[in-house]
Amino acid sequence: MRRRLFLLACSAMLLGAAPPPAGITVFAAASLTDALGALGRAYTQATGVPVRFSFASSSQVARQINGGARADLFVSADSAWMDEVQRAGRVQPGTRATLLRGRLVLVAARGTATRLAIRPGFPLAQALGARGRLAVGDPAFVPAGRYAQAALTRLGVWPSVAGRLARAENVRVALAYVARGEAPLGIVYGSDAKVERGVRVVGVFPAASHPPIVYPAALVKGAAPQAAGFLRFLQGAHAQAAFARFGFLPAR
Structure with missing residues (x-):
């Protein structure tokens, strides 16, 4: 490099x-x-x-x-x-x-075993466990959070996780929540996941599920x-x- x-x-x-x-x-x-x-x-x-x-x-x-x-x-x-x-x-x-x-991806901490196929109705809430939260940039003002909400809404998953968000001030903070194990899953950009060794990509959201990044x-x-x-x-x-x-x- x-x-x-x-x-x-x-x-x-x-x-x-x-x-x-x-x-x-x-x-x-x-x-x-x-x-x-x-x-x-x-x-x-x-x-x-x-x-x-x-x-x-x-x-x-x-x-x-x-x-x-x-x-x-x-x-x-x-x-x-x-x-x-x-x-x-x-x-x-x-x-x-x-x-x-850019691309929108679902990430988990490296070393975890979570596997999910991102498709309509996929069991995201269940994958969070009983108390886990989904790390995202706050959809009220962070673009990555807006893309995440749009994708989960299109896939019919948003209602099941809307009350279980770890809302971050920006996408890098959301990424850190997952890397540190403070949230079991998070939605970030593919470029974020590439530079953070503490996470792995679980799946990539279909481009048609959210506005172009x-x-x-x-x-x-x-x-x-x-x-x-x-x-x-x-x-x-x-x-x-x-x-x-x-x-x-x-x-x-």
């Missing part, structure tokens, strides 16, 4: 002459922590431009941006929170684009000029290949 990121950094130099180095601040969904962190370091190594990140649920970072927080680039885990920022007039016109897509990105109004170069870098073939290694799907 280090060699790949070094080559990726070298490729960033081919983006063209860079302006004088200045910091870029990226507000992004928590599920992007590992991938964007690695790409940010590669970009800085290649260009000398520092890239700083603020990771949280898409709802939290969207509200911070709308509240006036200083940010250059916003990457959301769904379209709804990007729409909120755009309606508030905080998105730089003409810069919004879908950066990535998309990651829109856009420059924030008033962004530093260097931010446009970083966004182009993230959209390029080398960065997209790195995202794939972290478990994301291409935008198309």
Whole structure:
């Protein structure tokens, strides 16, 4: 992975002459922590431009941006929170684009024996046991939780587990609940499961069971000029290949 990121950094130099180095601040969904962190370091190594990140649920970072927080680039885990920022007039016109897509998966702690086939009416509540809870991002405001609720509703399972949720402030917290054994099962993105050694994937939710999982990105109004170069870098073939290694799907 280090060699790949070094080559990726070298490729960033081919983006063209860079302006004088200045910091870029990226507000992004928590599920992007590992991938964007690695790409940010590669970009800085290649260009000398520092890239700083603020990771949280898409709802939290969207509200911070709308509240006036200083940010250059916003990457959301769904379209709804990007729409909120755009309606508030905080998105730089003409810069919004879908950066990535994702999968929704059911996970259990590594070493456990739970087996479930994800299909209509599957016995999720029974698999939780008498007192177990299902770890999810809070469906009230976390995109991963919204996708989870949509999928379980489509599959006819939601009523049996709606009162048994371990509601997390973002998807990475939900992932941690399962990895630490605090919840027997959880619903997260496939990319989250890929970077957490303490969990295993029990099953993948059918794409048709929930709205498409998309990651829109856009420059924030008033962004530093260097931010446009970083966004182009993230959209390029080398960065997209790195995202794939972290478990994301291409935008198309």
